[in-house]
Amino acid sequence: MRNTVAGIVLAMFAGSARAADVAAGACDPVLATPREAFLAAGIAAMIACGVTSFFLAGRVSERTHVALAMLVVLVGGFCLFTLFGLVGREIPVAGSLVLLGVIGLFKLMNQFEIRRKPSRSDK
């Protein structure tokens, strides 16, 4: 069973791996494709959110930290969407999974920077 799951995951990411092969010689940032440059910018944005959260530790509310974490999810989700958004054209079932993922992202973003119920550890 574990081998099957591993096989499916490998098969799903094979396309991305091929993209990495093509770009293997592209260590020079000038040679990066526009999509790679965009992904790099996305990673930079996620790092910026994380660093902001780190430096604001103790100075802002938990709600603000959670909102910054959700920005990381949003940026990461959009980066993945640019990579796999149209995977359903090749694998229809994967299209449904992408839709579910996108709905999950929307649902999560619906909780953005709102007052949260205190957790048990806060009581």
Next chain:
Amino acid sequence: MTTNSLYFVNWWTDTLIIGGLSIVTWVALLAFHHSADAQPIFWFALVLSLVVNYPHFSATVYRLYQSPDNIRQFPVTAWGLPLILFGAVAASLWQPGAIAPYFLMLFLLWSPYHYSGQTIGLTMVYARRAGFPIGRRERMALSAFVFSAFVCGVIRFQQTGSSGGFTDFYGMSVPAFPLPDWTEAAAQAVMWTGALVFVGFAFVWCFGEKRLMPPIVLLPALTHFVWFVPGASLKSFWIVVPFFHSLQYLLIALVMQLKVRIDVVRGEHSWRRIGAEARRWGSRNILGGILLFIGLPAAFSWLPLPLMTIAGILAAAVNIHHFFVDGVIWKLRDTATSSALMMNIAELAGPGAVDLTRPKVVEA
């Protein structure tokens, strides 16, 4: 409970704005508009956008940024999110062929999801006004119905509006979201199950209370169904769906604004004051909407891209910002918001208007 307290304004106004007008429009288009050419309706919708759609976005921005307290309370929404969206806009403008289509795809999926959220919110508000308690089970059934209708709508919009696997948005080709054939059947199954269960809860309530449920409680969900299931196959209709969504929003936002301005500031309580505040708020939002959707693209018109491409990308960013801000400022669990959403506009006209923003003080 007075008759008025079920409605924000009165039976006619609420029924028309919340869904009656859009259902009548759908029936009229179905009966009389047989032309495949939707251009006249498109231009009509564009004119309506200036006074309804664009101001509805501006109203959200105005509500968030009008007070420094709000900005302090929601710093990530007020500052962090626009920065991230600015980055996404910059990436889309930099790579209109590689990144912009995905940004627009995300927006085109998020938009109907956002409409679904508003439908649930409106149903909850009217249910609360009618005394119909929406607990966890009722909400699950309602959500199943509303969000499945949204999935049906996405599929139908794409079938009607796309050609060759692409949807036209502001002159740009946005890839249609690929889904397997069985998705619509599955979504319909969940949708009808949710509808049946929710109607079942409504019947139980009617028997228990020995009275009929006010139709306004079910109107938002019925309207949502018309927009996303039968209406989604009619191109001339779904062009105007954003107008009806915005109209619903403006009704609630106006009442909220009047509540904030008239009740909290404790000024004169009269229809004259209500009219003046509504005109002031309306004109500011019309101006704000024009700035957001015409002024902003014009400011970026120096870029070596077609103006429509720039306008489309910026419109998507303004929309996504609106989806976030809306989620933040309209939480029903917030006391000030929920109490304002329980009032009737006439309460603001009389001198004895109750200060609903401070129920705990009154209780104490």
